[in-house]
Amino acid sequence: MGLLFDLGTLRLETSQLGKSSRLSHFFFSSPLTFLLCSPVLFGADCLEAAMVSTLPDANALKVVTISDNHDLILRVTEYTKKLGTSDHGHGKIKAVADFQVNRQFLIDNAESGFFRTLLTTRNFAEAGKNFIKLDEHNPSGVEVILCAIHSKDENWKSSAIGQAVTARTLQLPAENLWDVATSNDFMMMQFSHLDDWFVRWYSRNGHATPNEMLLYPCLQFHHAVAFMQVTKALVYERAYIVEFRSKNHHDKHIEPRVLPRGHLRVLLSNWLFKKVKVMMEVSCDCKEKTVYQYIKALVETKGYPIDEQNRKSINEVCKNLATFPVHFKLPESSKSCSTCNSDWEYIVSSAIDSIKKHFDGLCLDCMDHTQPQFLDEHWDYWNHLSSGRQWDRNCRVKHSQSTWYSSFSMSKPYSTMDSMKKIKDENQKLKVIHLRQESRIKQLGGEIDAITIRNDILQDNLTALNANVDQWEEYAAEETAKVKELNVYIDDMDKVLTRKKTKIGRLRSRLTRSKGVNRDLQERNDYLEEHLATKKIKSQAFKAEQKELKRSNKDLERSVRCLDGQLEEDQTEILGLLKKNVKKKSSSTCMSNSCSMPV
Numbered sequence: 001m002g003l004l005f006d007l008g009t010l011r012l013e014t015s016q017l018g019k020s021s022r023l024s025h026f027f028f029s030s031p032l033t034f035l036l037c038s039p040v041l042f043g044a045d046c047l048e049a050a051m052v053s054t055l056p057d058a059n060a061l062k063v064v065t066i067s068d069n070h071d072l073i074l075r076v077t078e079y080t081k082k083l084g085t086s087d088h089g090h091g092k093i094k095a096v097a098d099f100q101v102n103r104q105f106l107i108d109n110a111e112s113g114f115f116r117t118l119l120t121t122r123n124f125a126e127a128g129k130n131f132i133k134l135d136e137h138n139p140s141g142v143e144v145i146l147c148a149i150h151s152k153d154e155n156w157k158s159s160a161i162g163q164a165v166t167a168r169t170l171q172l173p174a175e176n177l178w179d180v181a182t183s184n185d186f187m188m189m190q191f192s193h194l195d196d197w198f199v200r201w202y203s204r205n206g207h208a209t210p211n212e213m214l215l216y217p218c219l220q221f222h223h224a225v226a227f228m229q230v231t232k233a234l235v236y237e238r239a240y241i242v243e244f245r246s247k248n249h250h251d252k253h254i255e256p257r258v259l260p261r262g263h264l265r266v267l268l269s270n271w272l273f274k275k276v277k278v279m280m281e282v283s284c285d286c287k288e289k290t291v292y293q294y295i296k297a298l299v300e301t302k303g304y305p306i307d308e309q310n311r312k313s314i315n316e317v318c319k320n321l322a323t324f325p326v327h328f329k330l331p332e333s334s335k336s337c338s339t340c341n342s343d344w345e346y347i348v349s350s351a352i353d354s355i356k357k358h359f360d361g362l363c364l365d366c367m368d369h370t371q372p373q374f375l376d377e378h379w380d381y382w383n384h385l386s387s388g389r390q391w392d393r394n395c396r397v398k399h400s401q402s403t404w405y406s407s408f409s410m411s412k413p414y415s416t417m418d419s420m421k422k423i424k425d426e427n428q429k430l431k432v433i434h435l436r437q438e439s440r441i442k443q444l445g446g447e448i449d450a451i452t453i454r455n456d457i458l459q460d461n462l463t464a465l466n467a468n469v470d471q472w473e474e475y476a477a478e479e480t481a482k483v484k485e486l487n488v489y490i491d492d493m494d495k496v497l498t499r500k501k502t503k504i505g506r507l508r509s510r511l512t513r514s515k516g517v518n519r520d521l522q523e524r525n526d527y528l529e530e531h532l533a534t535k536k537i538k539s540q541a542f543k544a545e546q547k548e549l550k551r552s553n554k555d556l557e558r559s560v561r562c563l564d565g566q567l568e569e570d571q572t573e574i575l576g577l578l579k580k581n582v583k584k585k586s587s588s589t590c591m592s593n594s595c596s597m598p599v
């Protein structure tokens with residue numbers, strides 16, 4: 001099947017479809033049809049490029065230059081929702097960005113098995129291409145990763161491009177930090193690459209971001225100071241600690257029971273009740289009234305019993321308990337008792353101060369069970385009560401024993417991060433194999449999608465072709481009727497032309513006879529002139545006759561010239577009839593009657 005291109009319109013020749021084809025050629029109605037047919041002509045890549053070029057302004061392709069000497073384009077496409085196995089994503093594109101990077105720089109500095117394998121292994125089709133697609137990734141998140149990789153180069157950091165990229169990434173919304181973590185996991189990169197970047201991001205955006213949204217990012221990006229501040233604030237300032245969950249990344253969150261909020265309430269309750277236990281052992285008669293007034297004053301603060309204050313934060317409970325002096329009044333009978341006449345206000349205020357200082361927040365270094373301070377993590381636990389223990393030894397932040405205990409024993413969130421390093425090393429080969437299989441599956445899926453698209457396009461083209469065939473048949477019928485009318489008109493013109501030719505023949509015969517008569521008259525005139533001298537008597541008569549003959553001769557010449565002009569007009573009319581074949585001319589005017597010549 002031949003293919004021709006004419007000014008953006010695709011013309012499909014059907015010379016090989018057989019002579020019985022109803023239509024000799026087919027015209028696509030618009031350049032959009034040409035784009036839809038591009039998979040058949042150019043492949044699926046051209047179709048995707050055409051799709052991106054026709055995106056609305058809100059989803060227009062964004063080009064980001066990461067490296068001046070770029071030789072590789074990473075096209076990152078984000079969709080409105082997660083795609084299925086056979087979903088090509090058409091009509092679901094949310095954002096598309098082309099990142100211009102240097103291939104060798106990524107291989108040398110990314111320290112990523114993903115990039116190294118993808119760009120150097122021949123099993124992947126992308127190894128020899130300068131265009132790689134990363135589907136279902138957030139462009140802003142990938143830009144952060146590329147910024148972190150290139151920040152290893154001090155020249156890049158100080159360049160105009162580096163400063164612009166860094167400034168743009170530091171404006172990343174907090175909810176997109178989950179996209180950064182997801183893309184980083186996909187690329188098999190260590191999160192330590194992003195630690196320095198996150199420190200800068202936190203210093204710029206941390207104060208304006210809710211602590212619930214900072215909990216997982218601070219843990220994931222190893223910001224020890226920020227993580228301790230955030231966890232302490234959540235424990236003391238929240239009645240219910242509800243971690244922010246990304247709607248697109250449900251698996252990215254900290255493990256449950258990380259924060260010891262309930263433990264602090266138990267400690268506070270025990271410290272407040274400690275003096276009551278002592279009062280149970282004394283033998284004075286006033287202890288019942290004293291304990292009653294103490295418990296009554298605690299209840300009147302609306303911060304006690306502690307286990308019933310679930311809707312209040314630790315700070316709110318402490319604030320309520322701080323009003324204890326307003327509500328407590330020692331009975332008169334107890335003032336003379338050394339045991340009952342204790343400083344009950346100091347007991348409450350001391351408990352409040354102690355509970356506020358008890359927990360400093362969680363320590364990331366103590367939570368890291370892959371780096372035990374003794375022989376292993378079990379020895380760390382059993383020796384935590386050894387004398388002279390420095391609870392923040394080798395930690396990036398200073399903290400107390402309670403922080404170490406909560407950090408070490410209550411959770412092991414590093415099971416999804418640093419503790420996975422050993423497993424990641426073993427699984428990296430499996431992941432490479434998986435990536436190869438996934439790449440092949442995507443390639444086959446792309447081929448299947450391309451075939452499906454071609455089939456749909458051919459079906460649409462066939463439908464349009466049949467519709468155009470019907471239109472062309474109607475047009476052909478109309479043109480055939482017009483041709484028949486023209487043929488009838490041409491036949492009429494042929495008859496008129498035949499009559500004109502016959503008339504011209506008769507006029508030529510008359511002209512020939514007139515010339516013969518003219519010669520005869522000339523001979524007779526000569527003869528008369530010879531006898532003029534001898535026939536003086538008849539000279540007058542002959543002169544009159546001669547004048548009459550000359551006058552007749554002139555009339556005859558005028559007739560001849562008139563016939564010649566009429567002949568030229570007839571010839572012009574005949575030529576016009578042969579060329580136009582459309583308009584029937586009116587019959588030519590009749591020739592004037594020839595003057596009769598005397599014999």
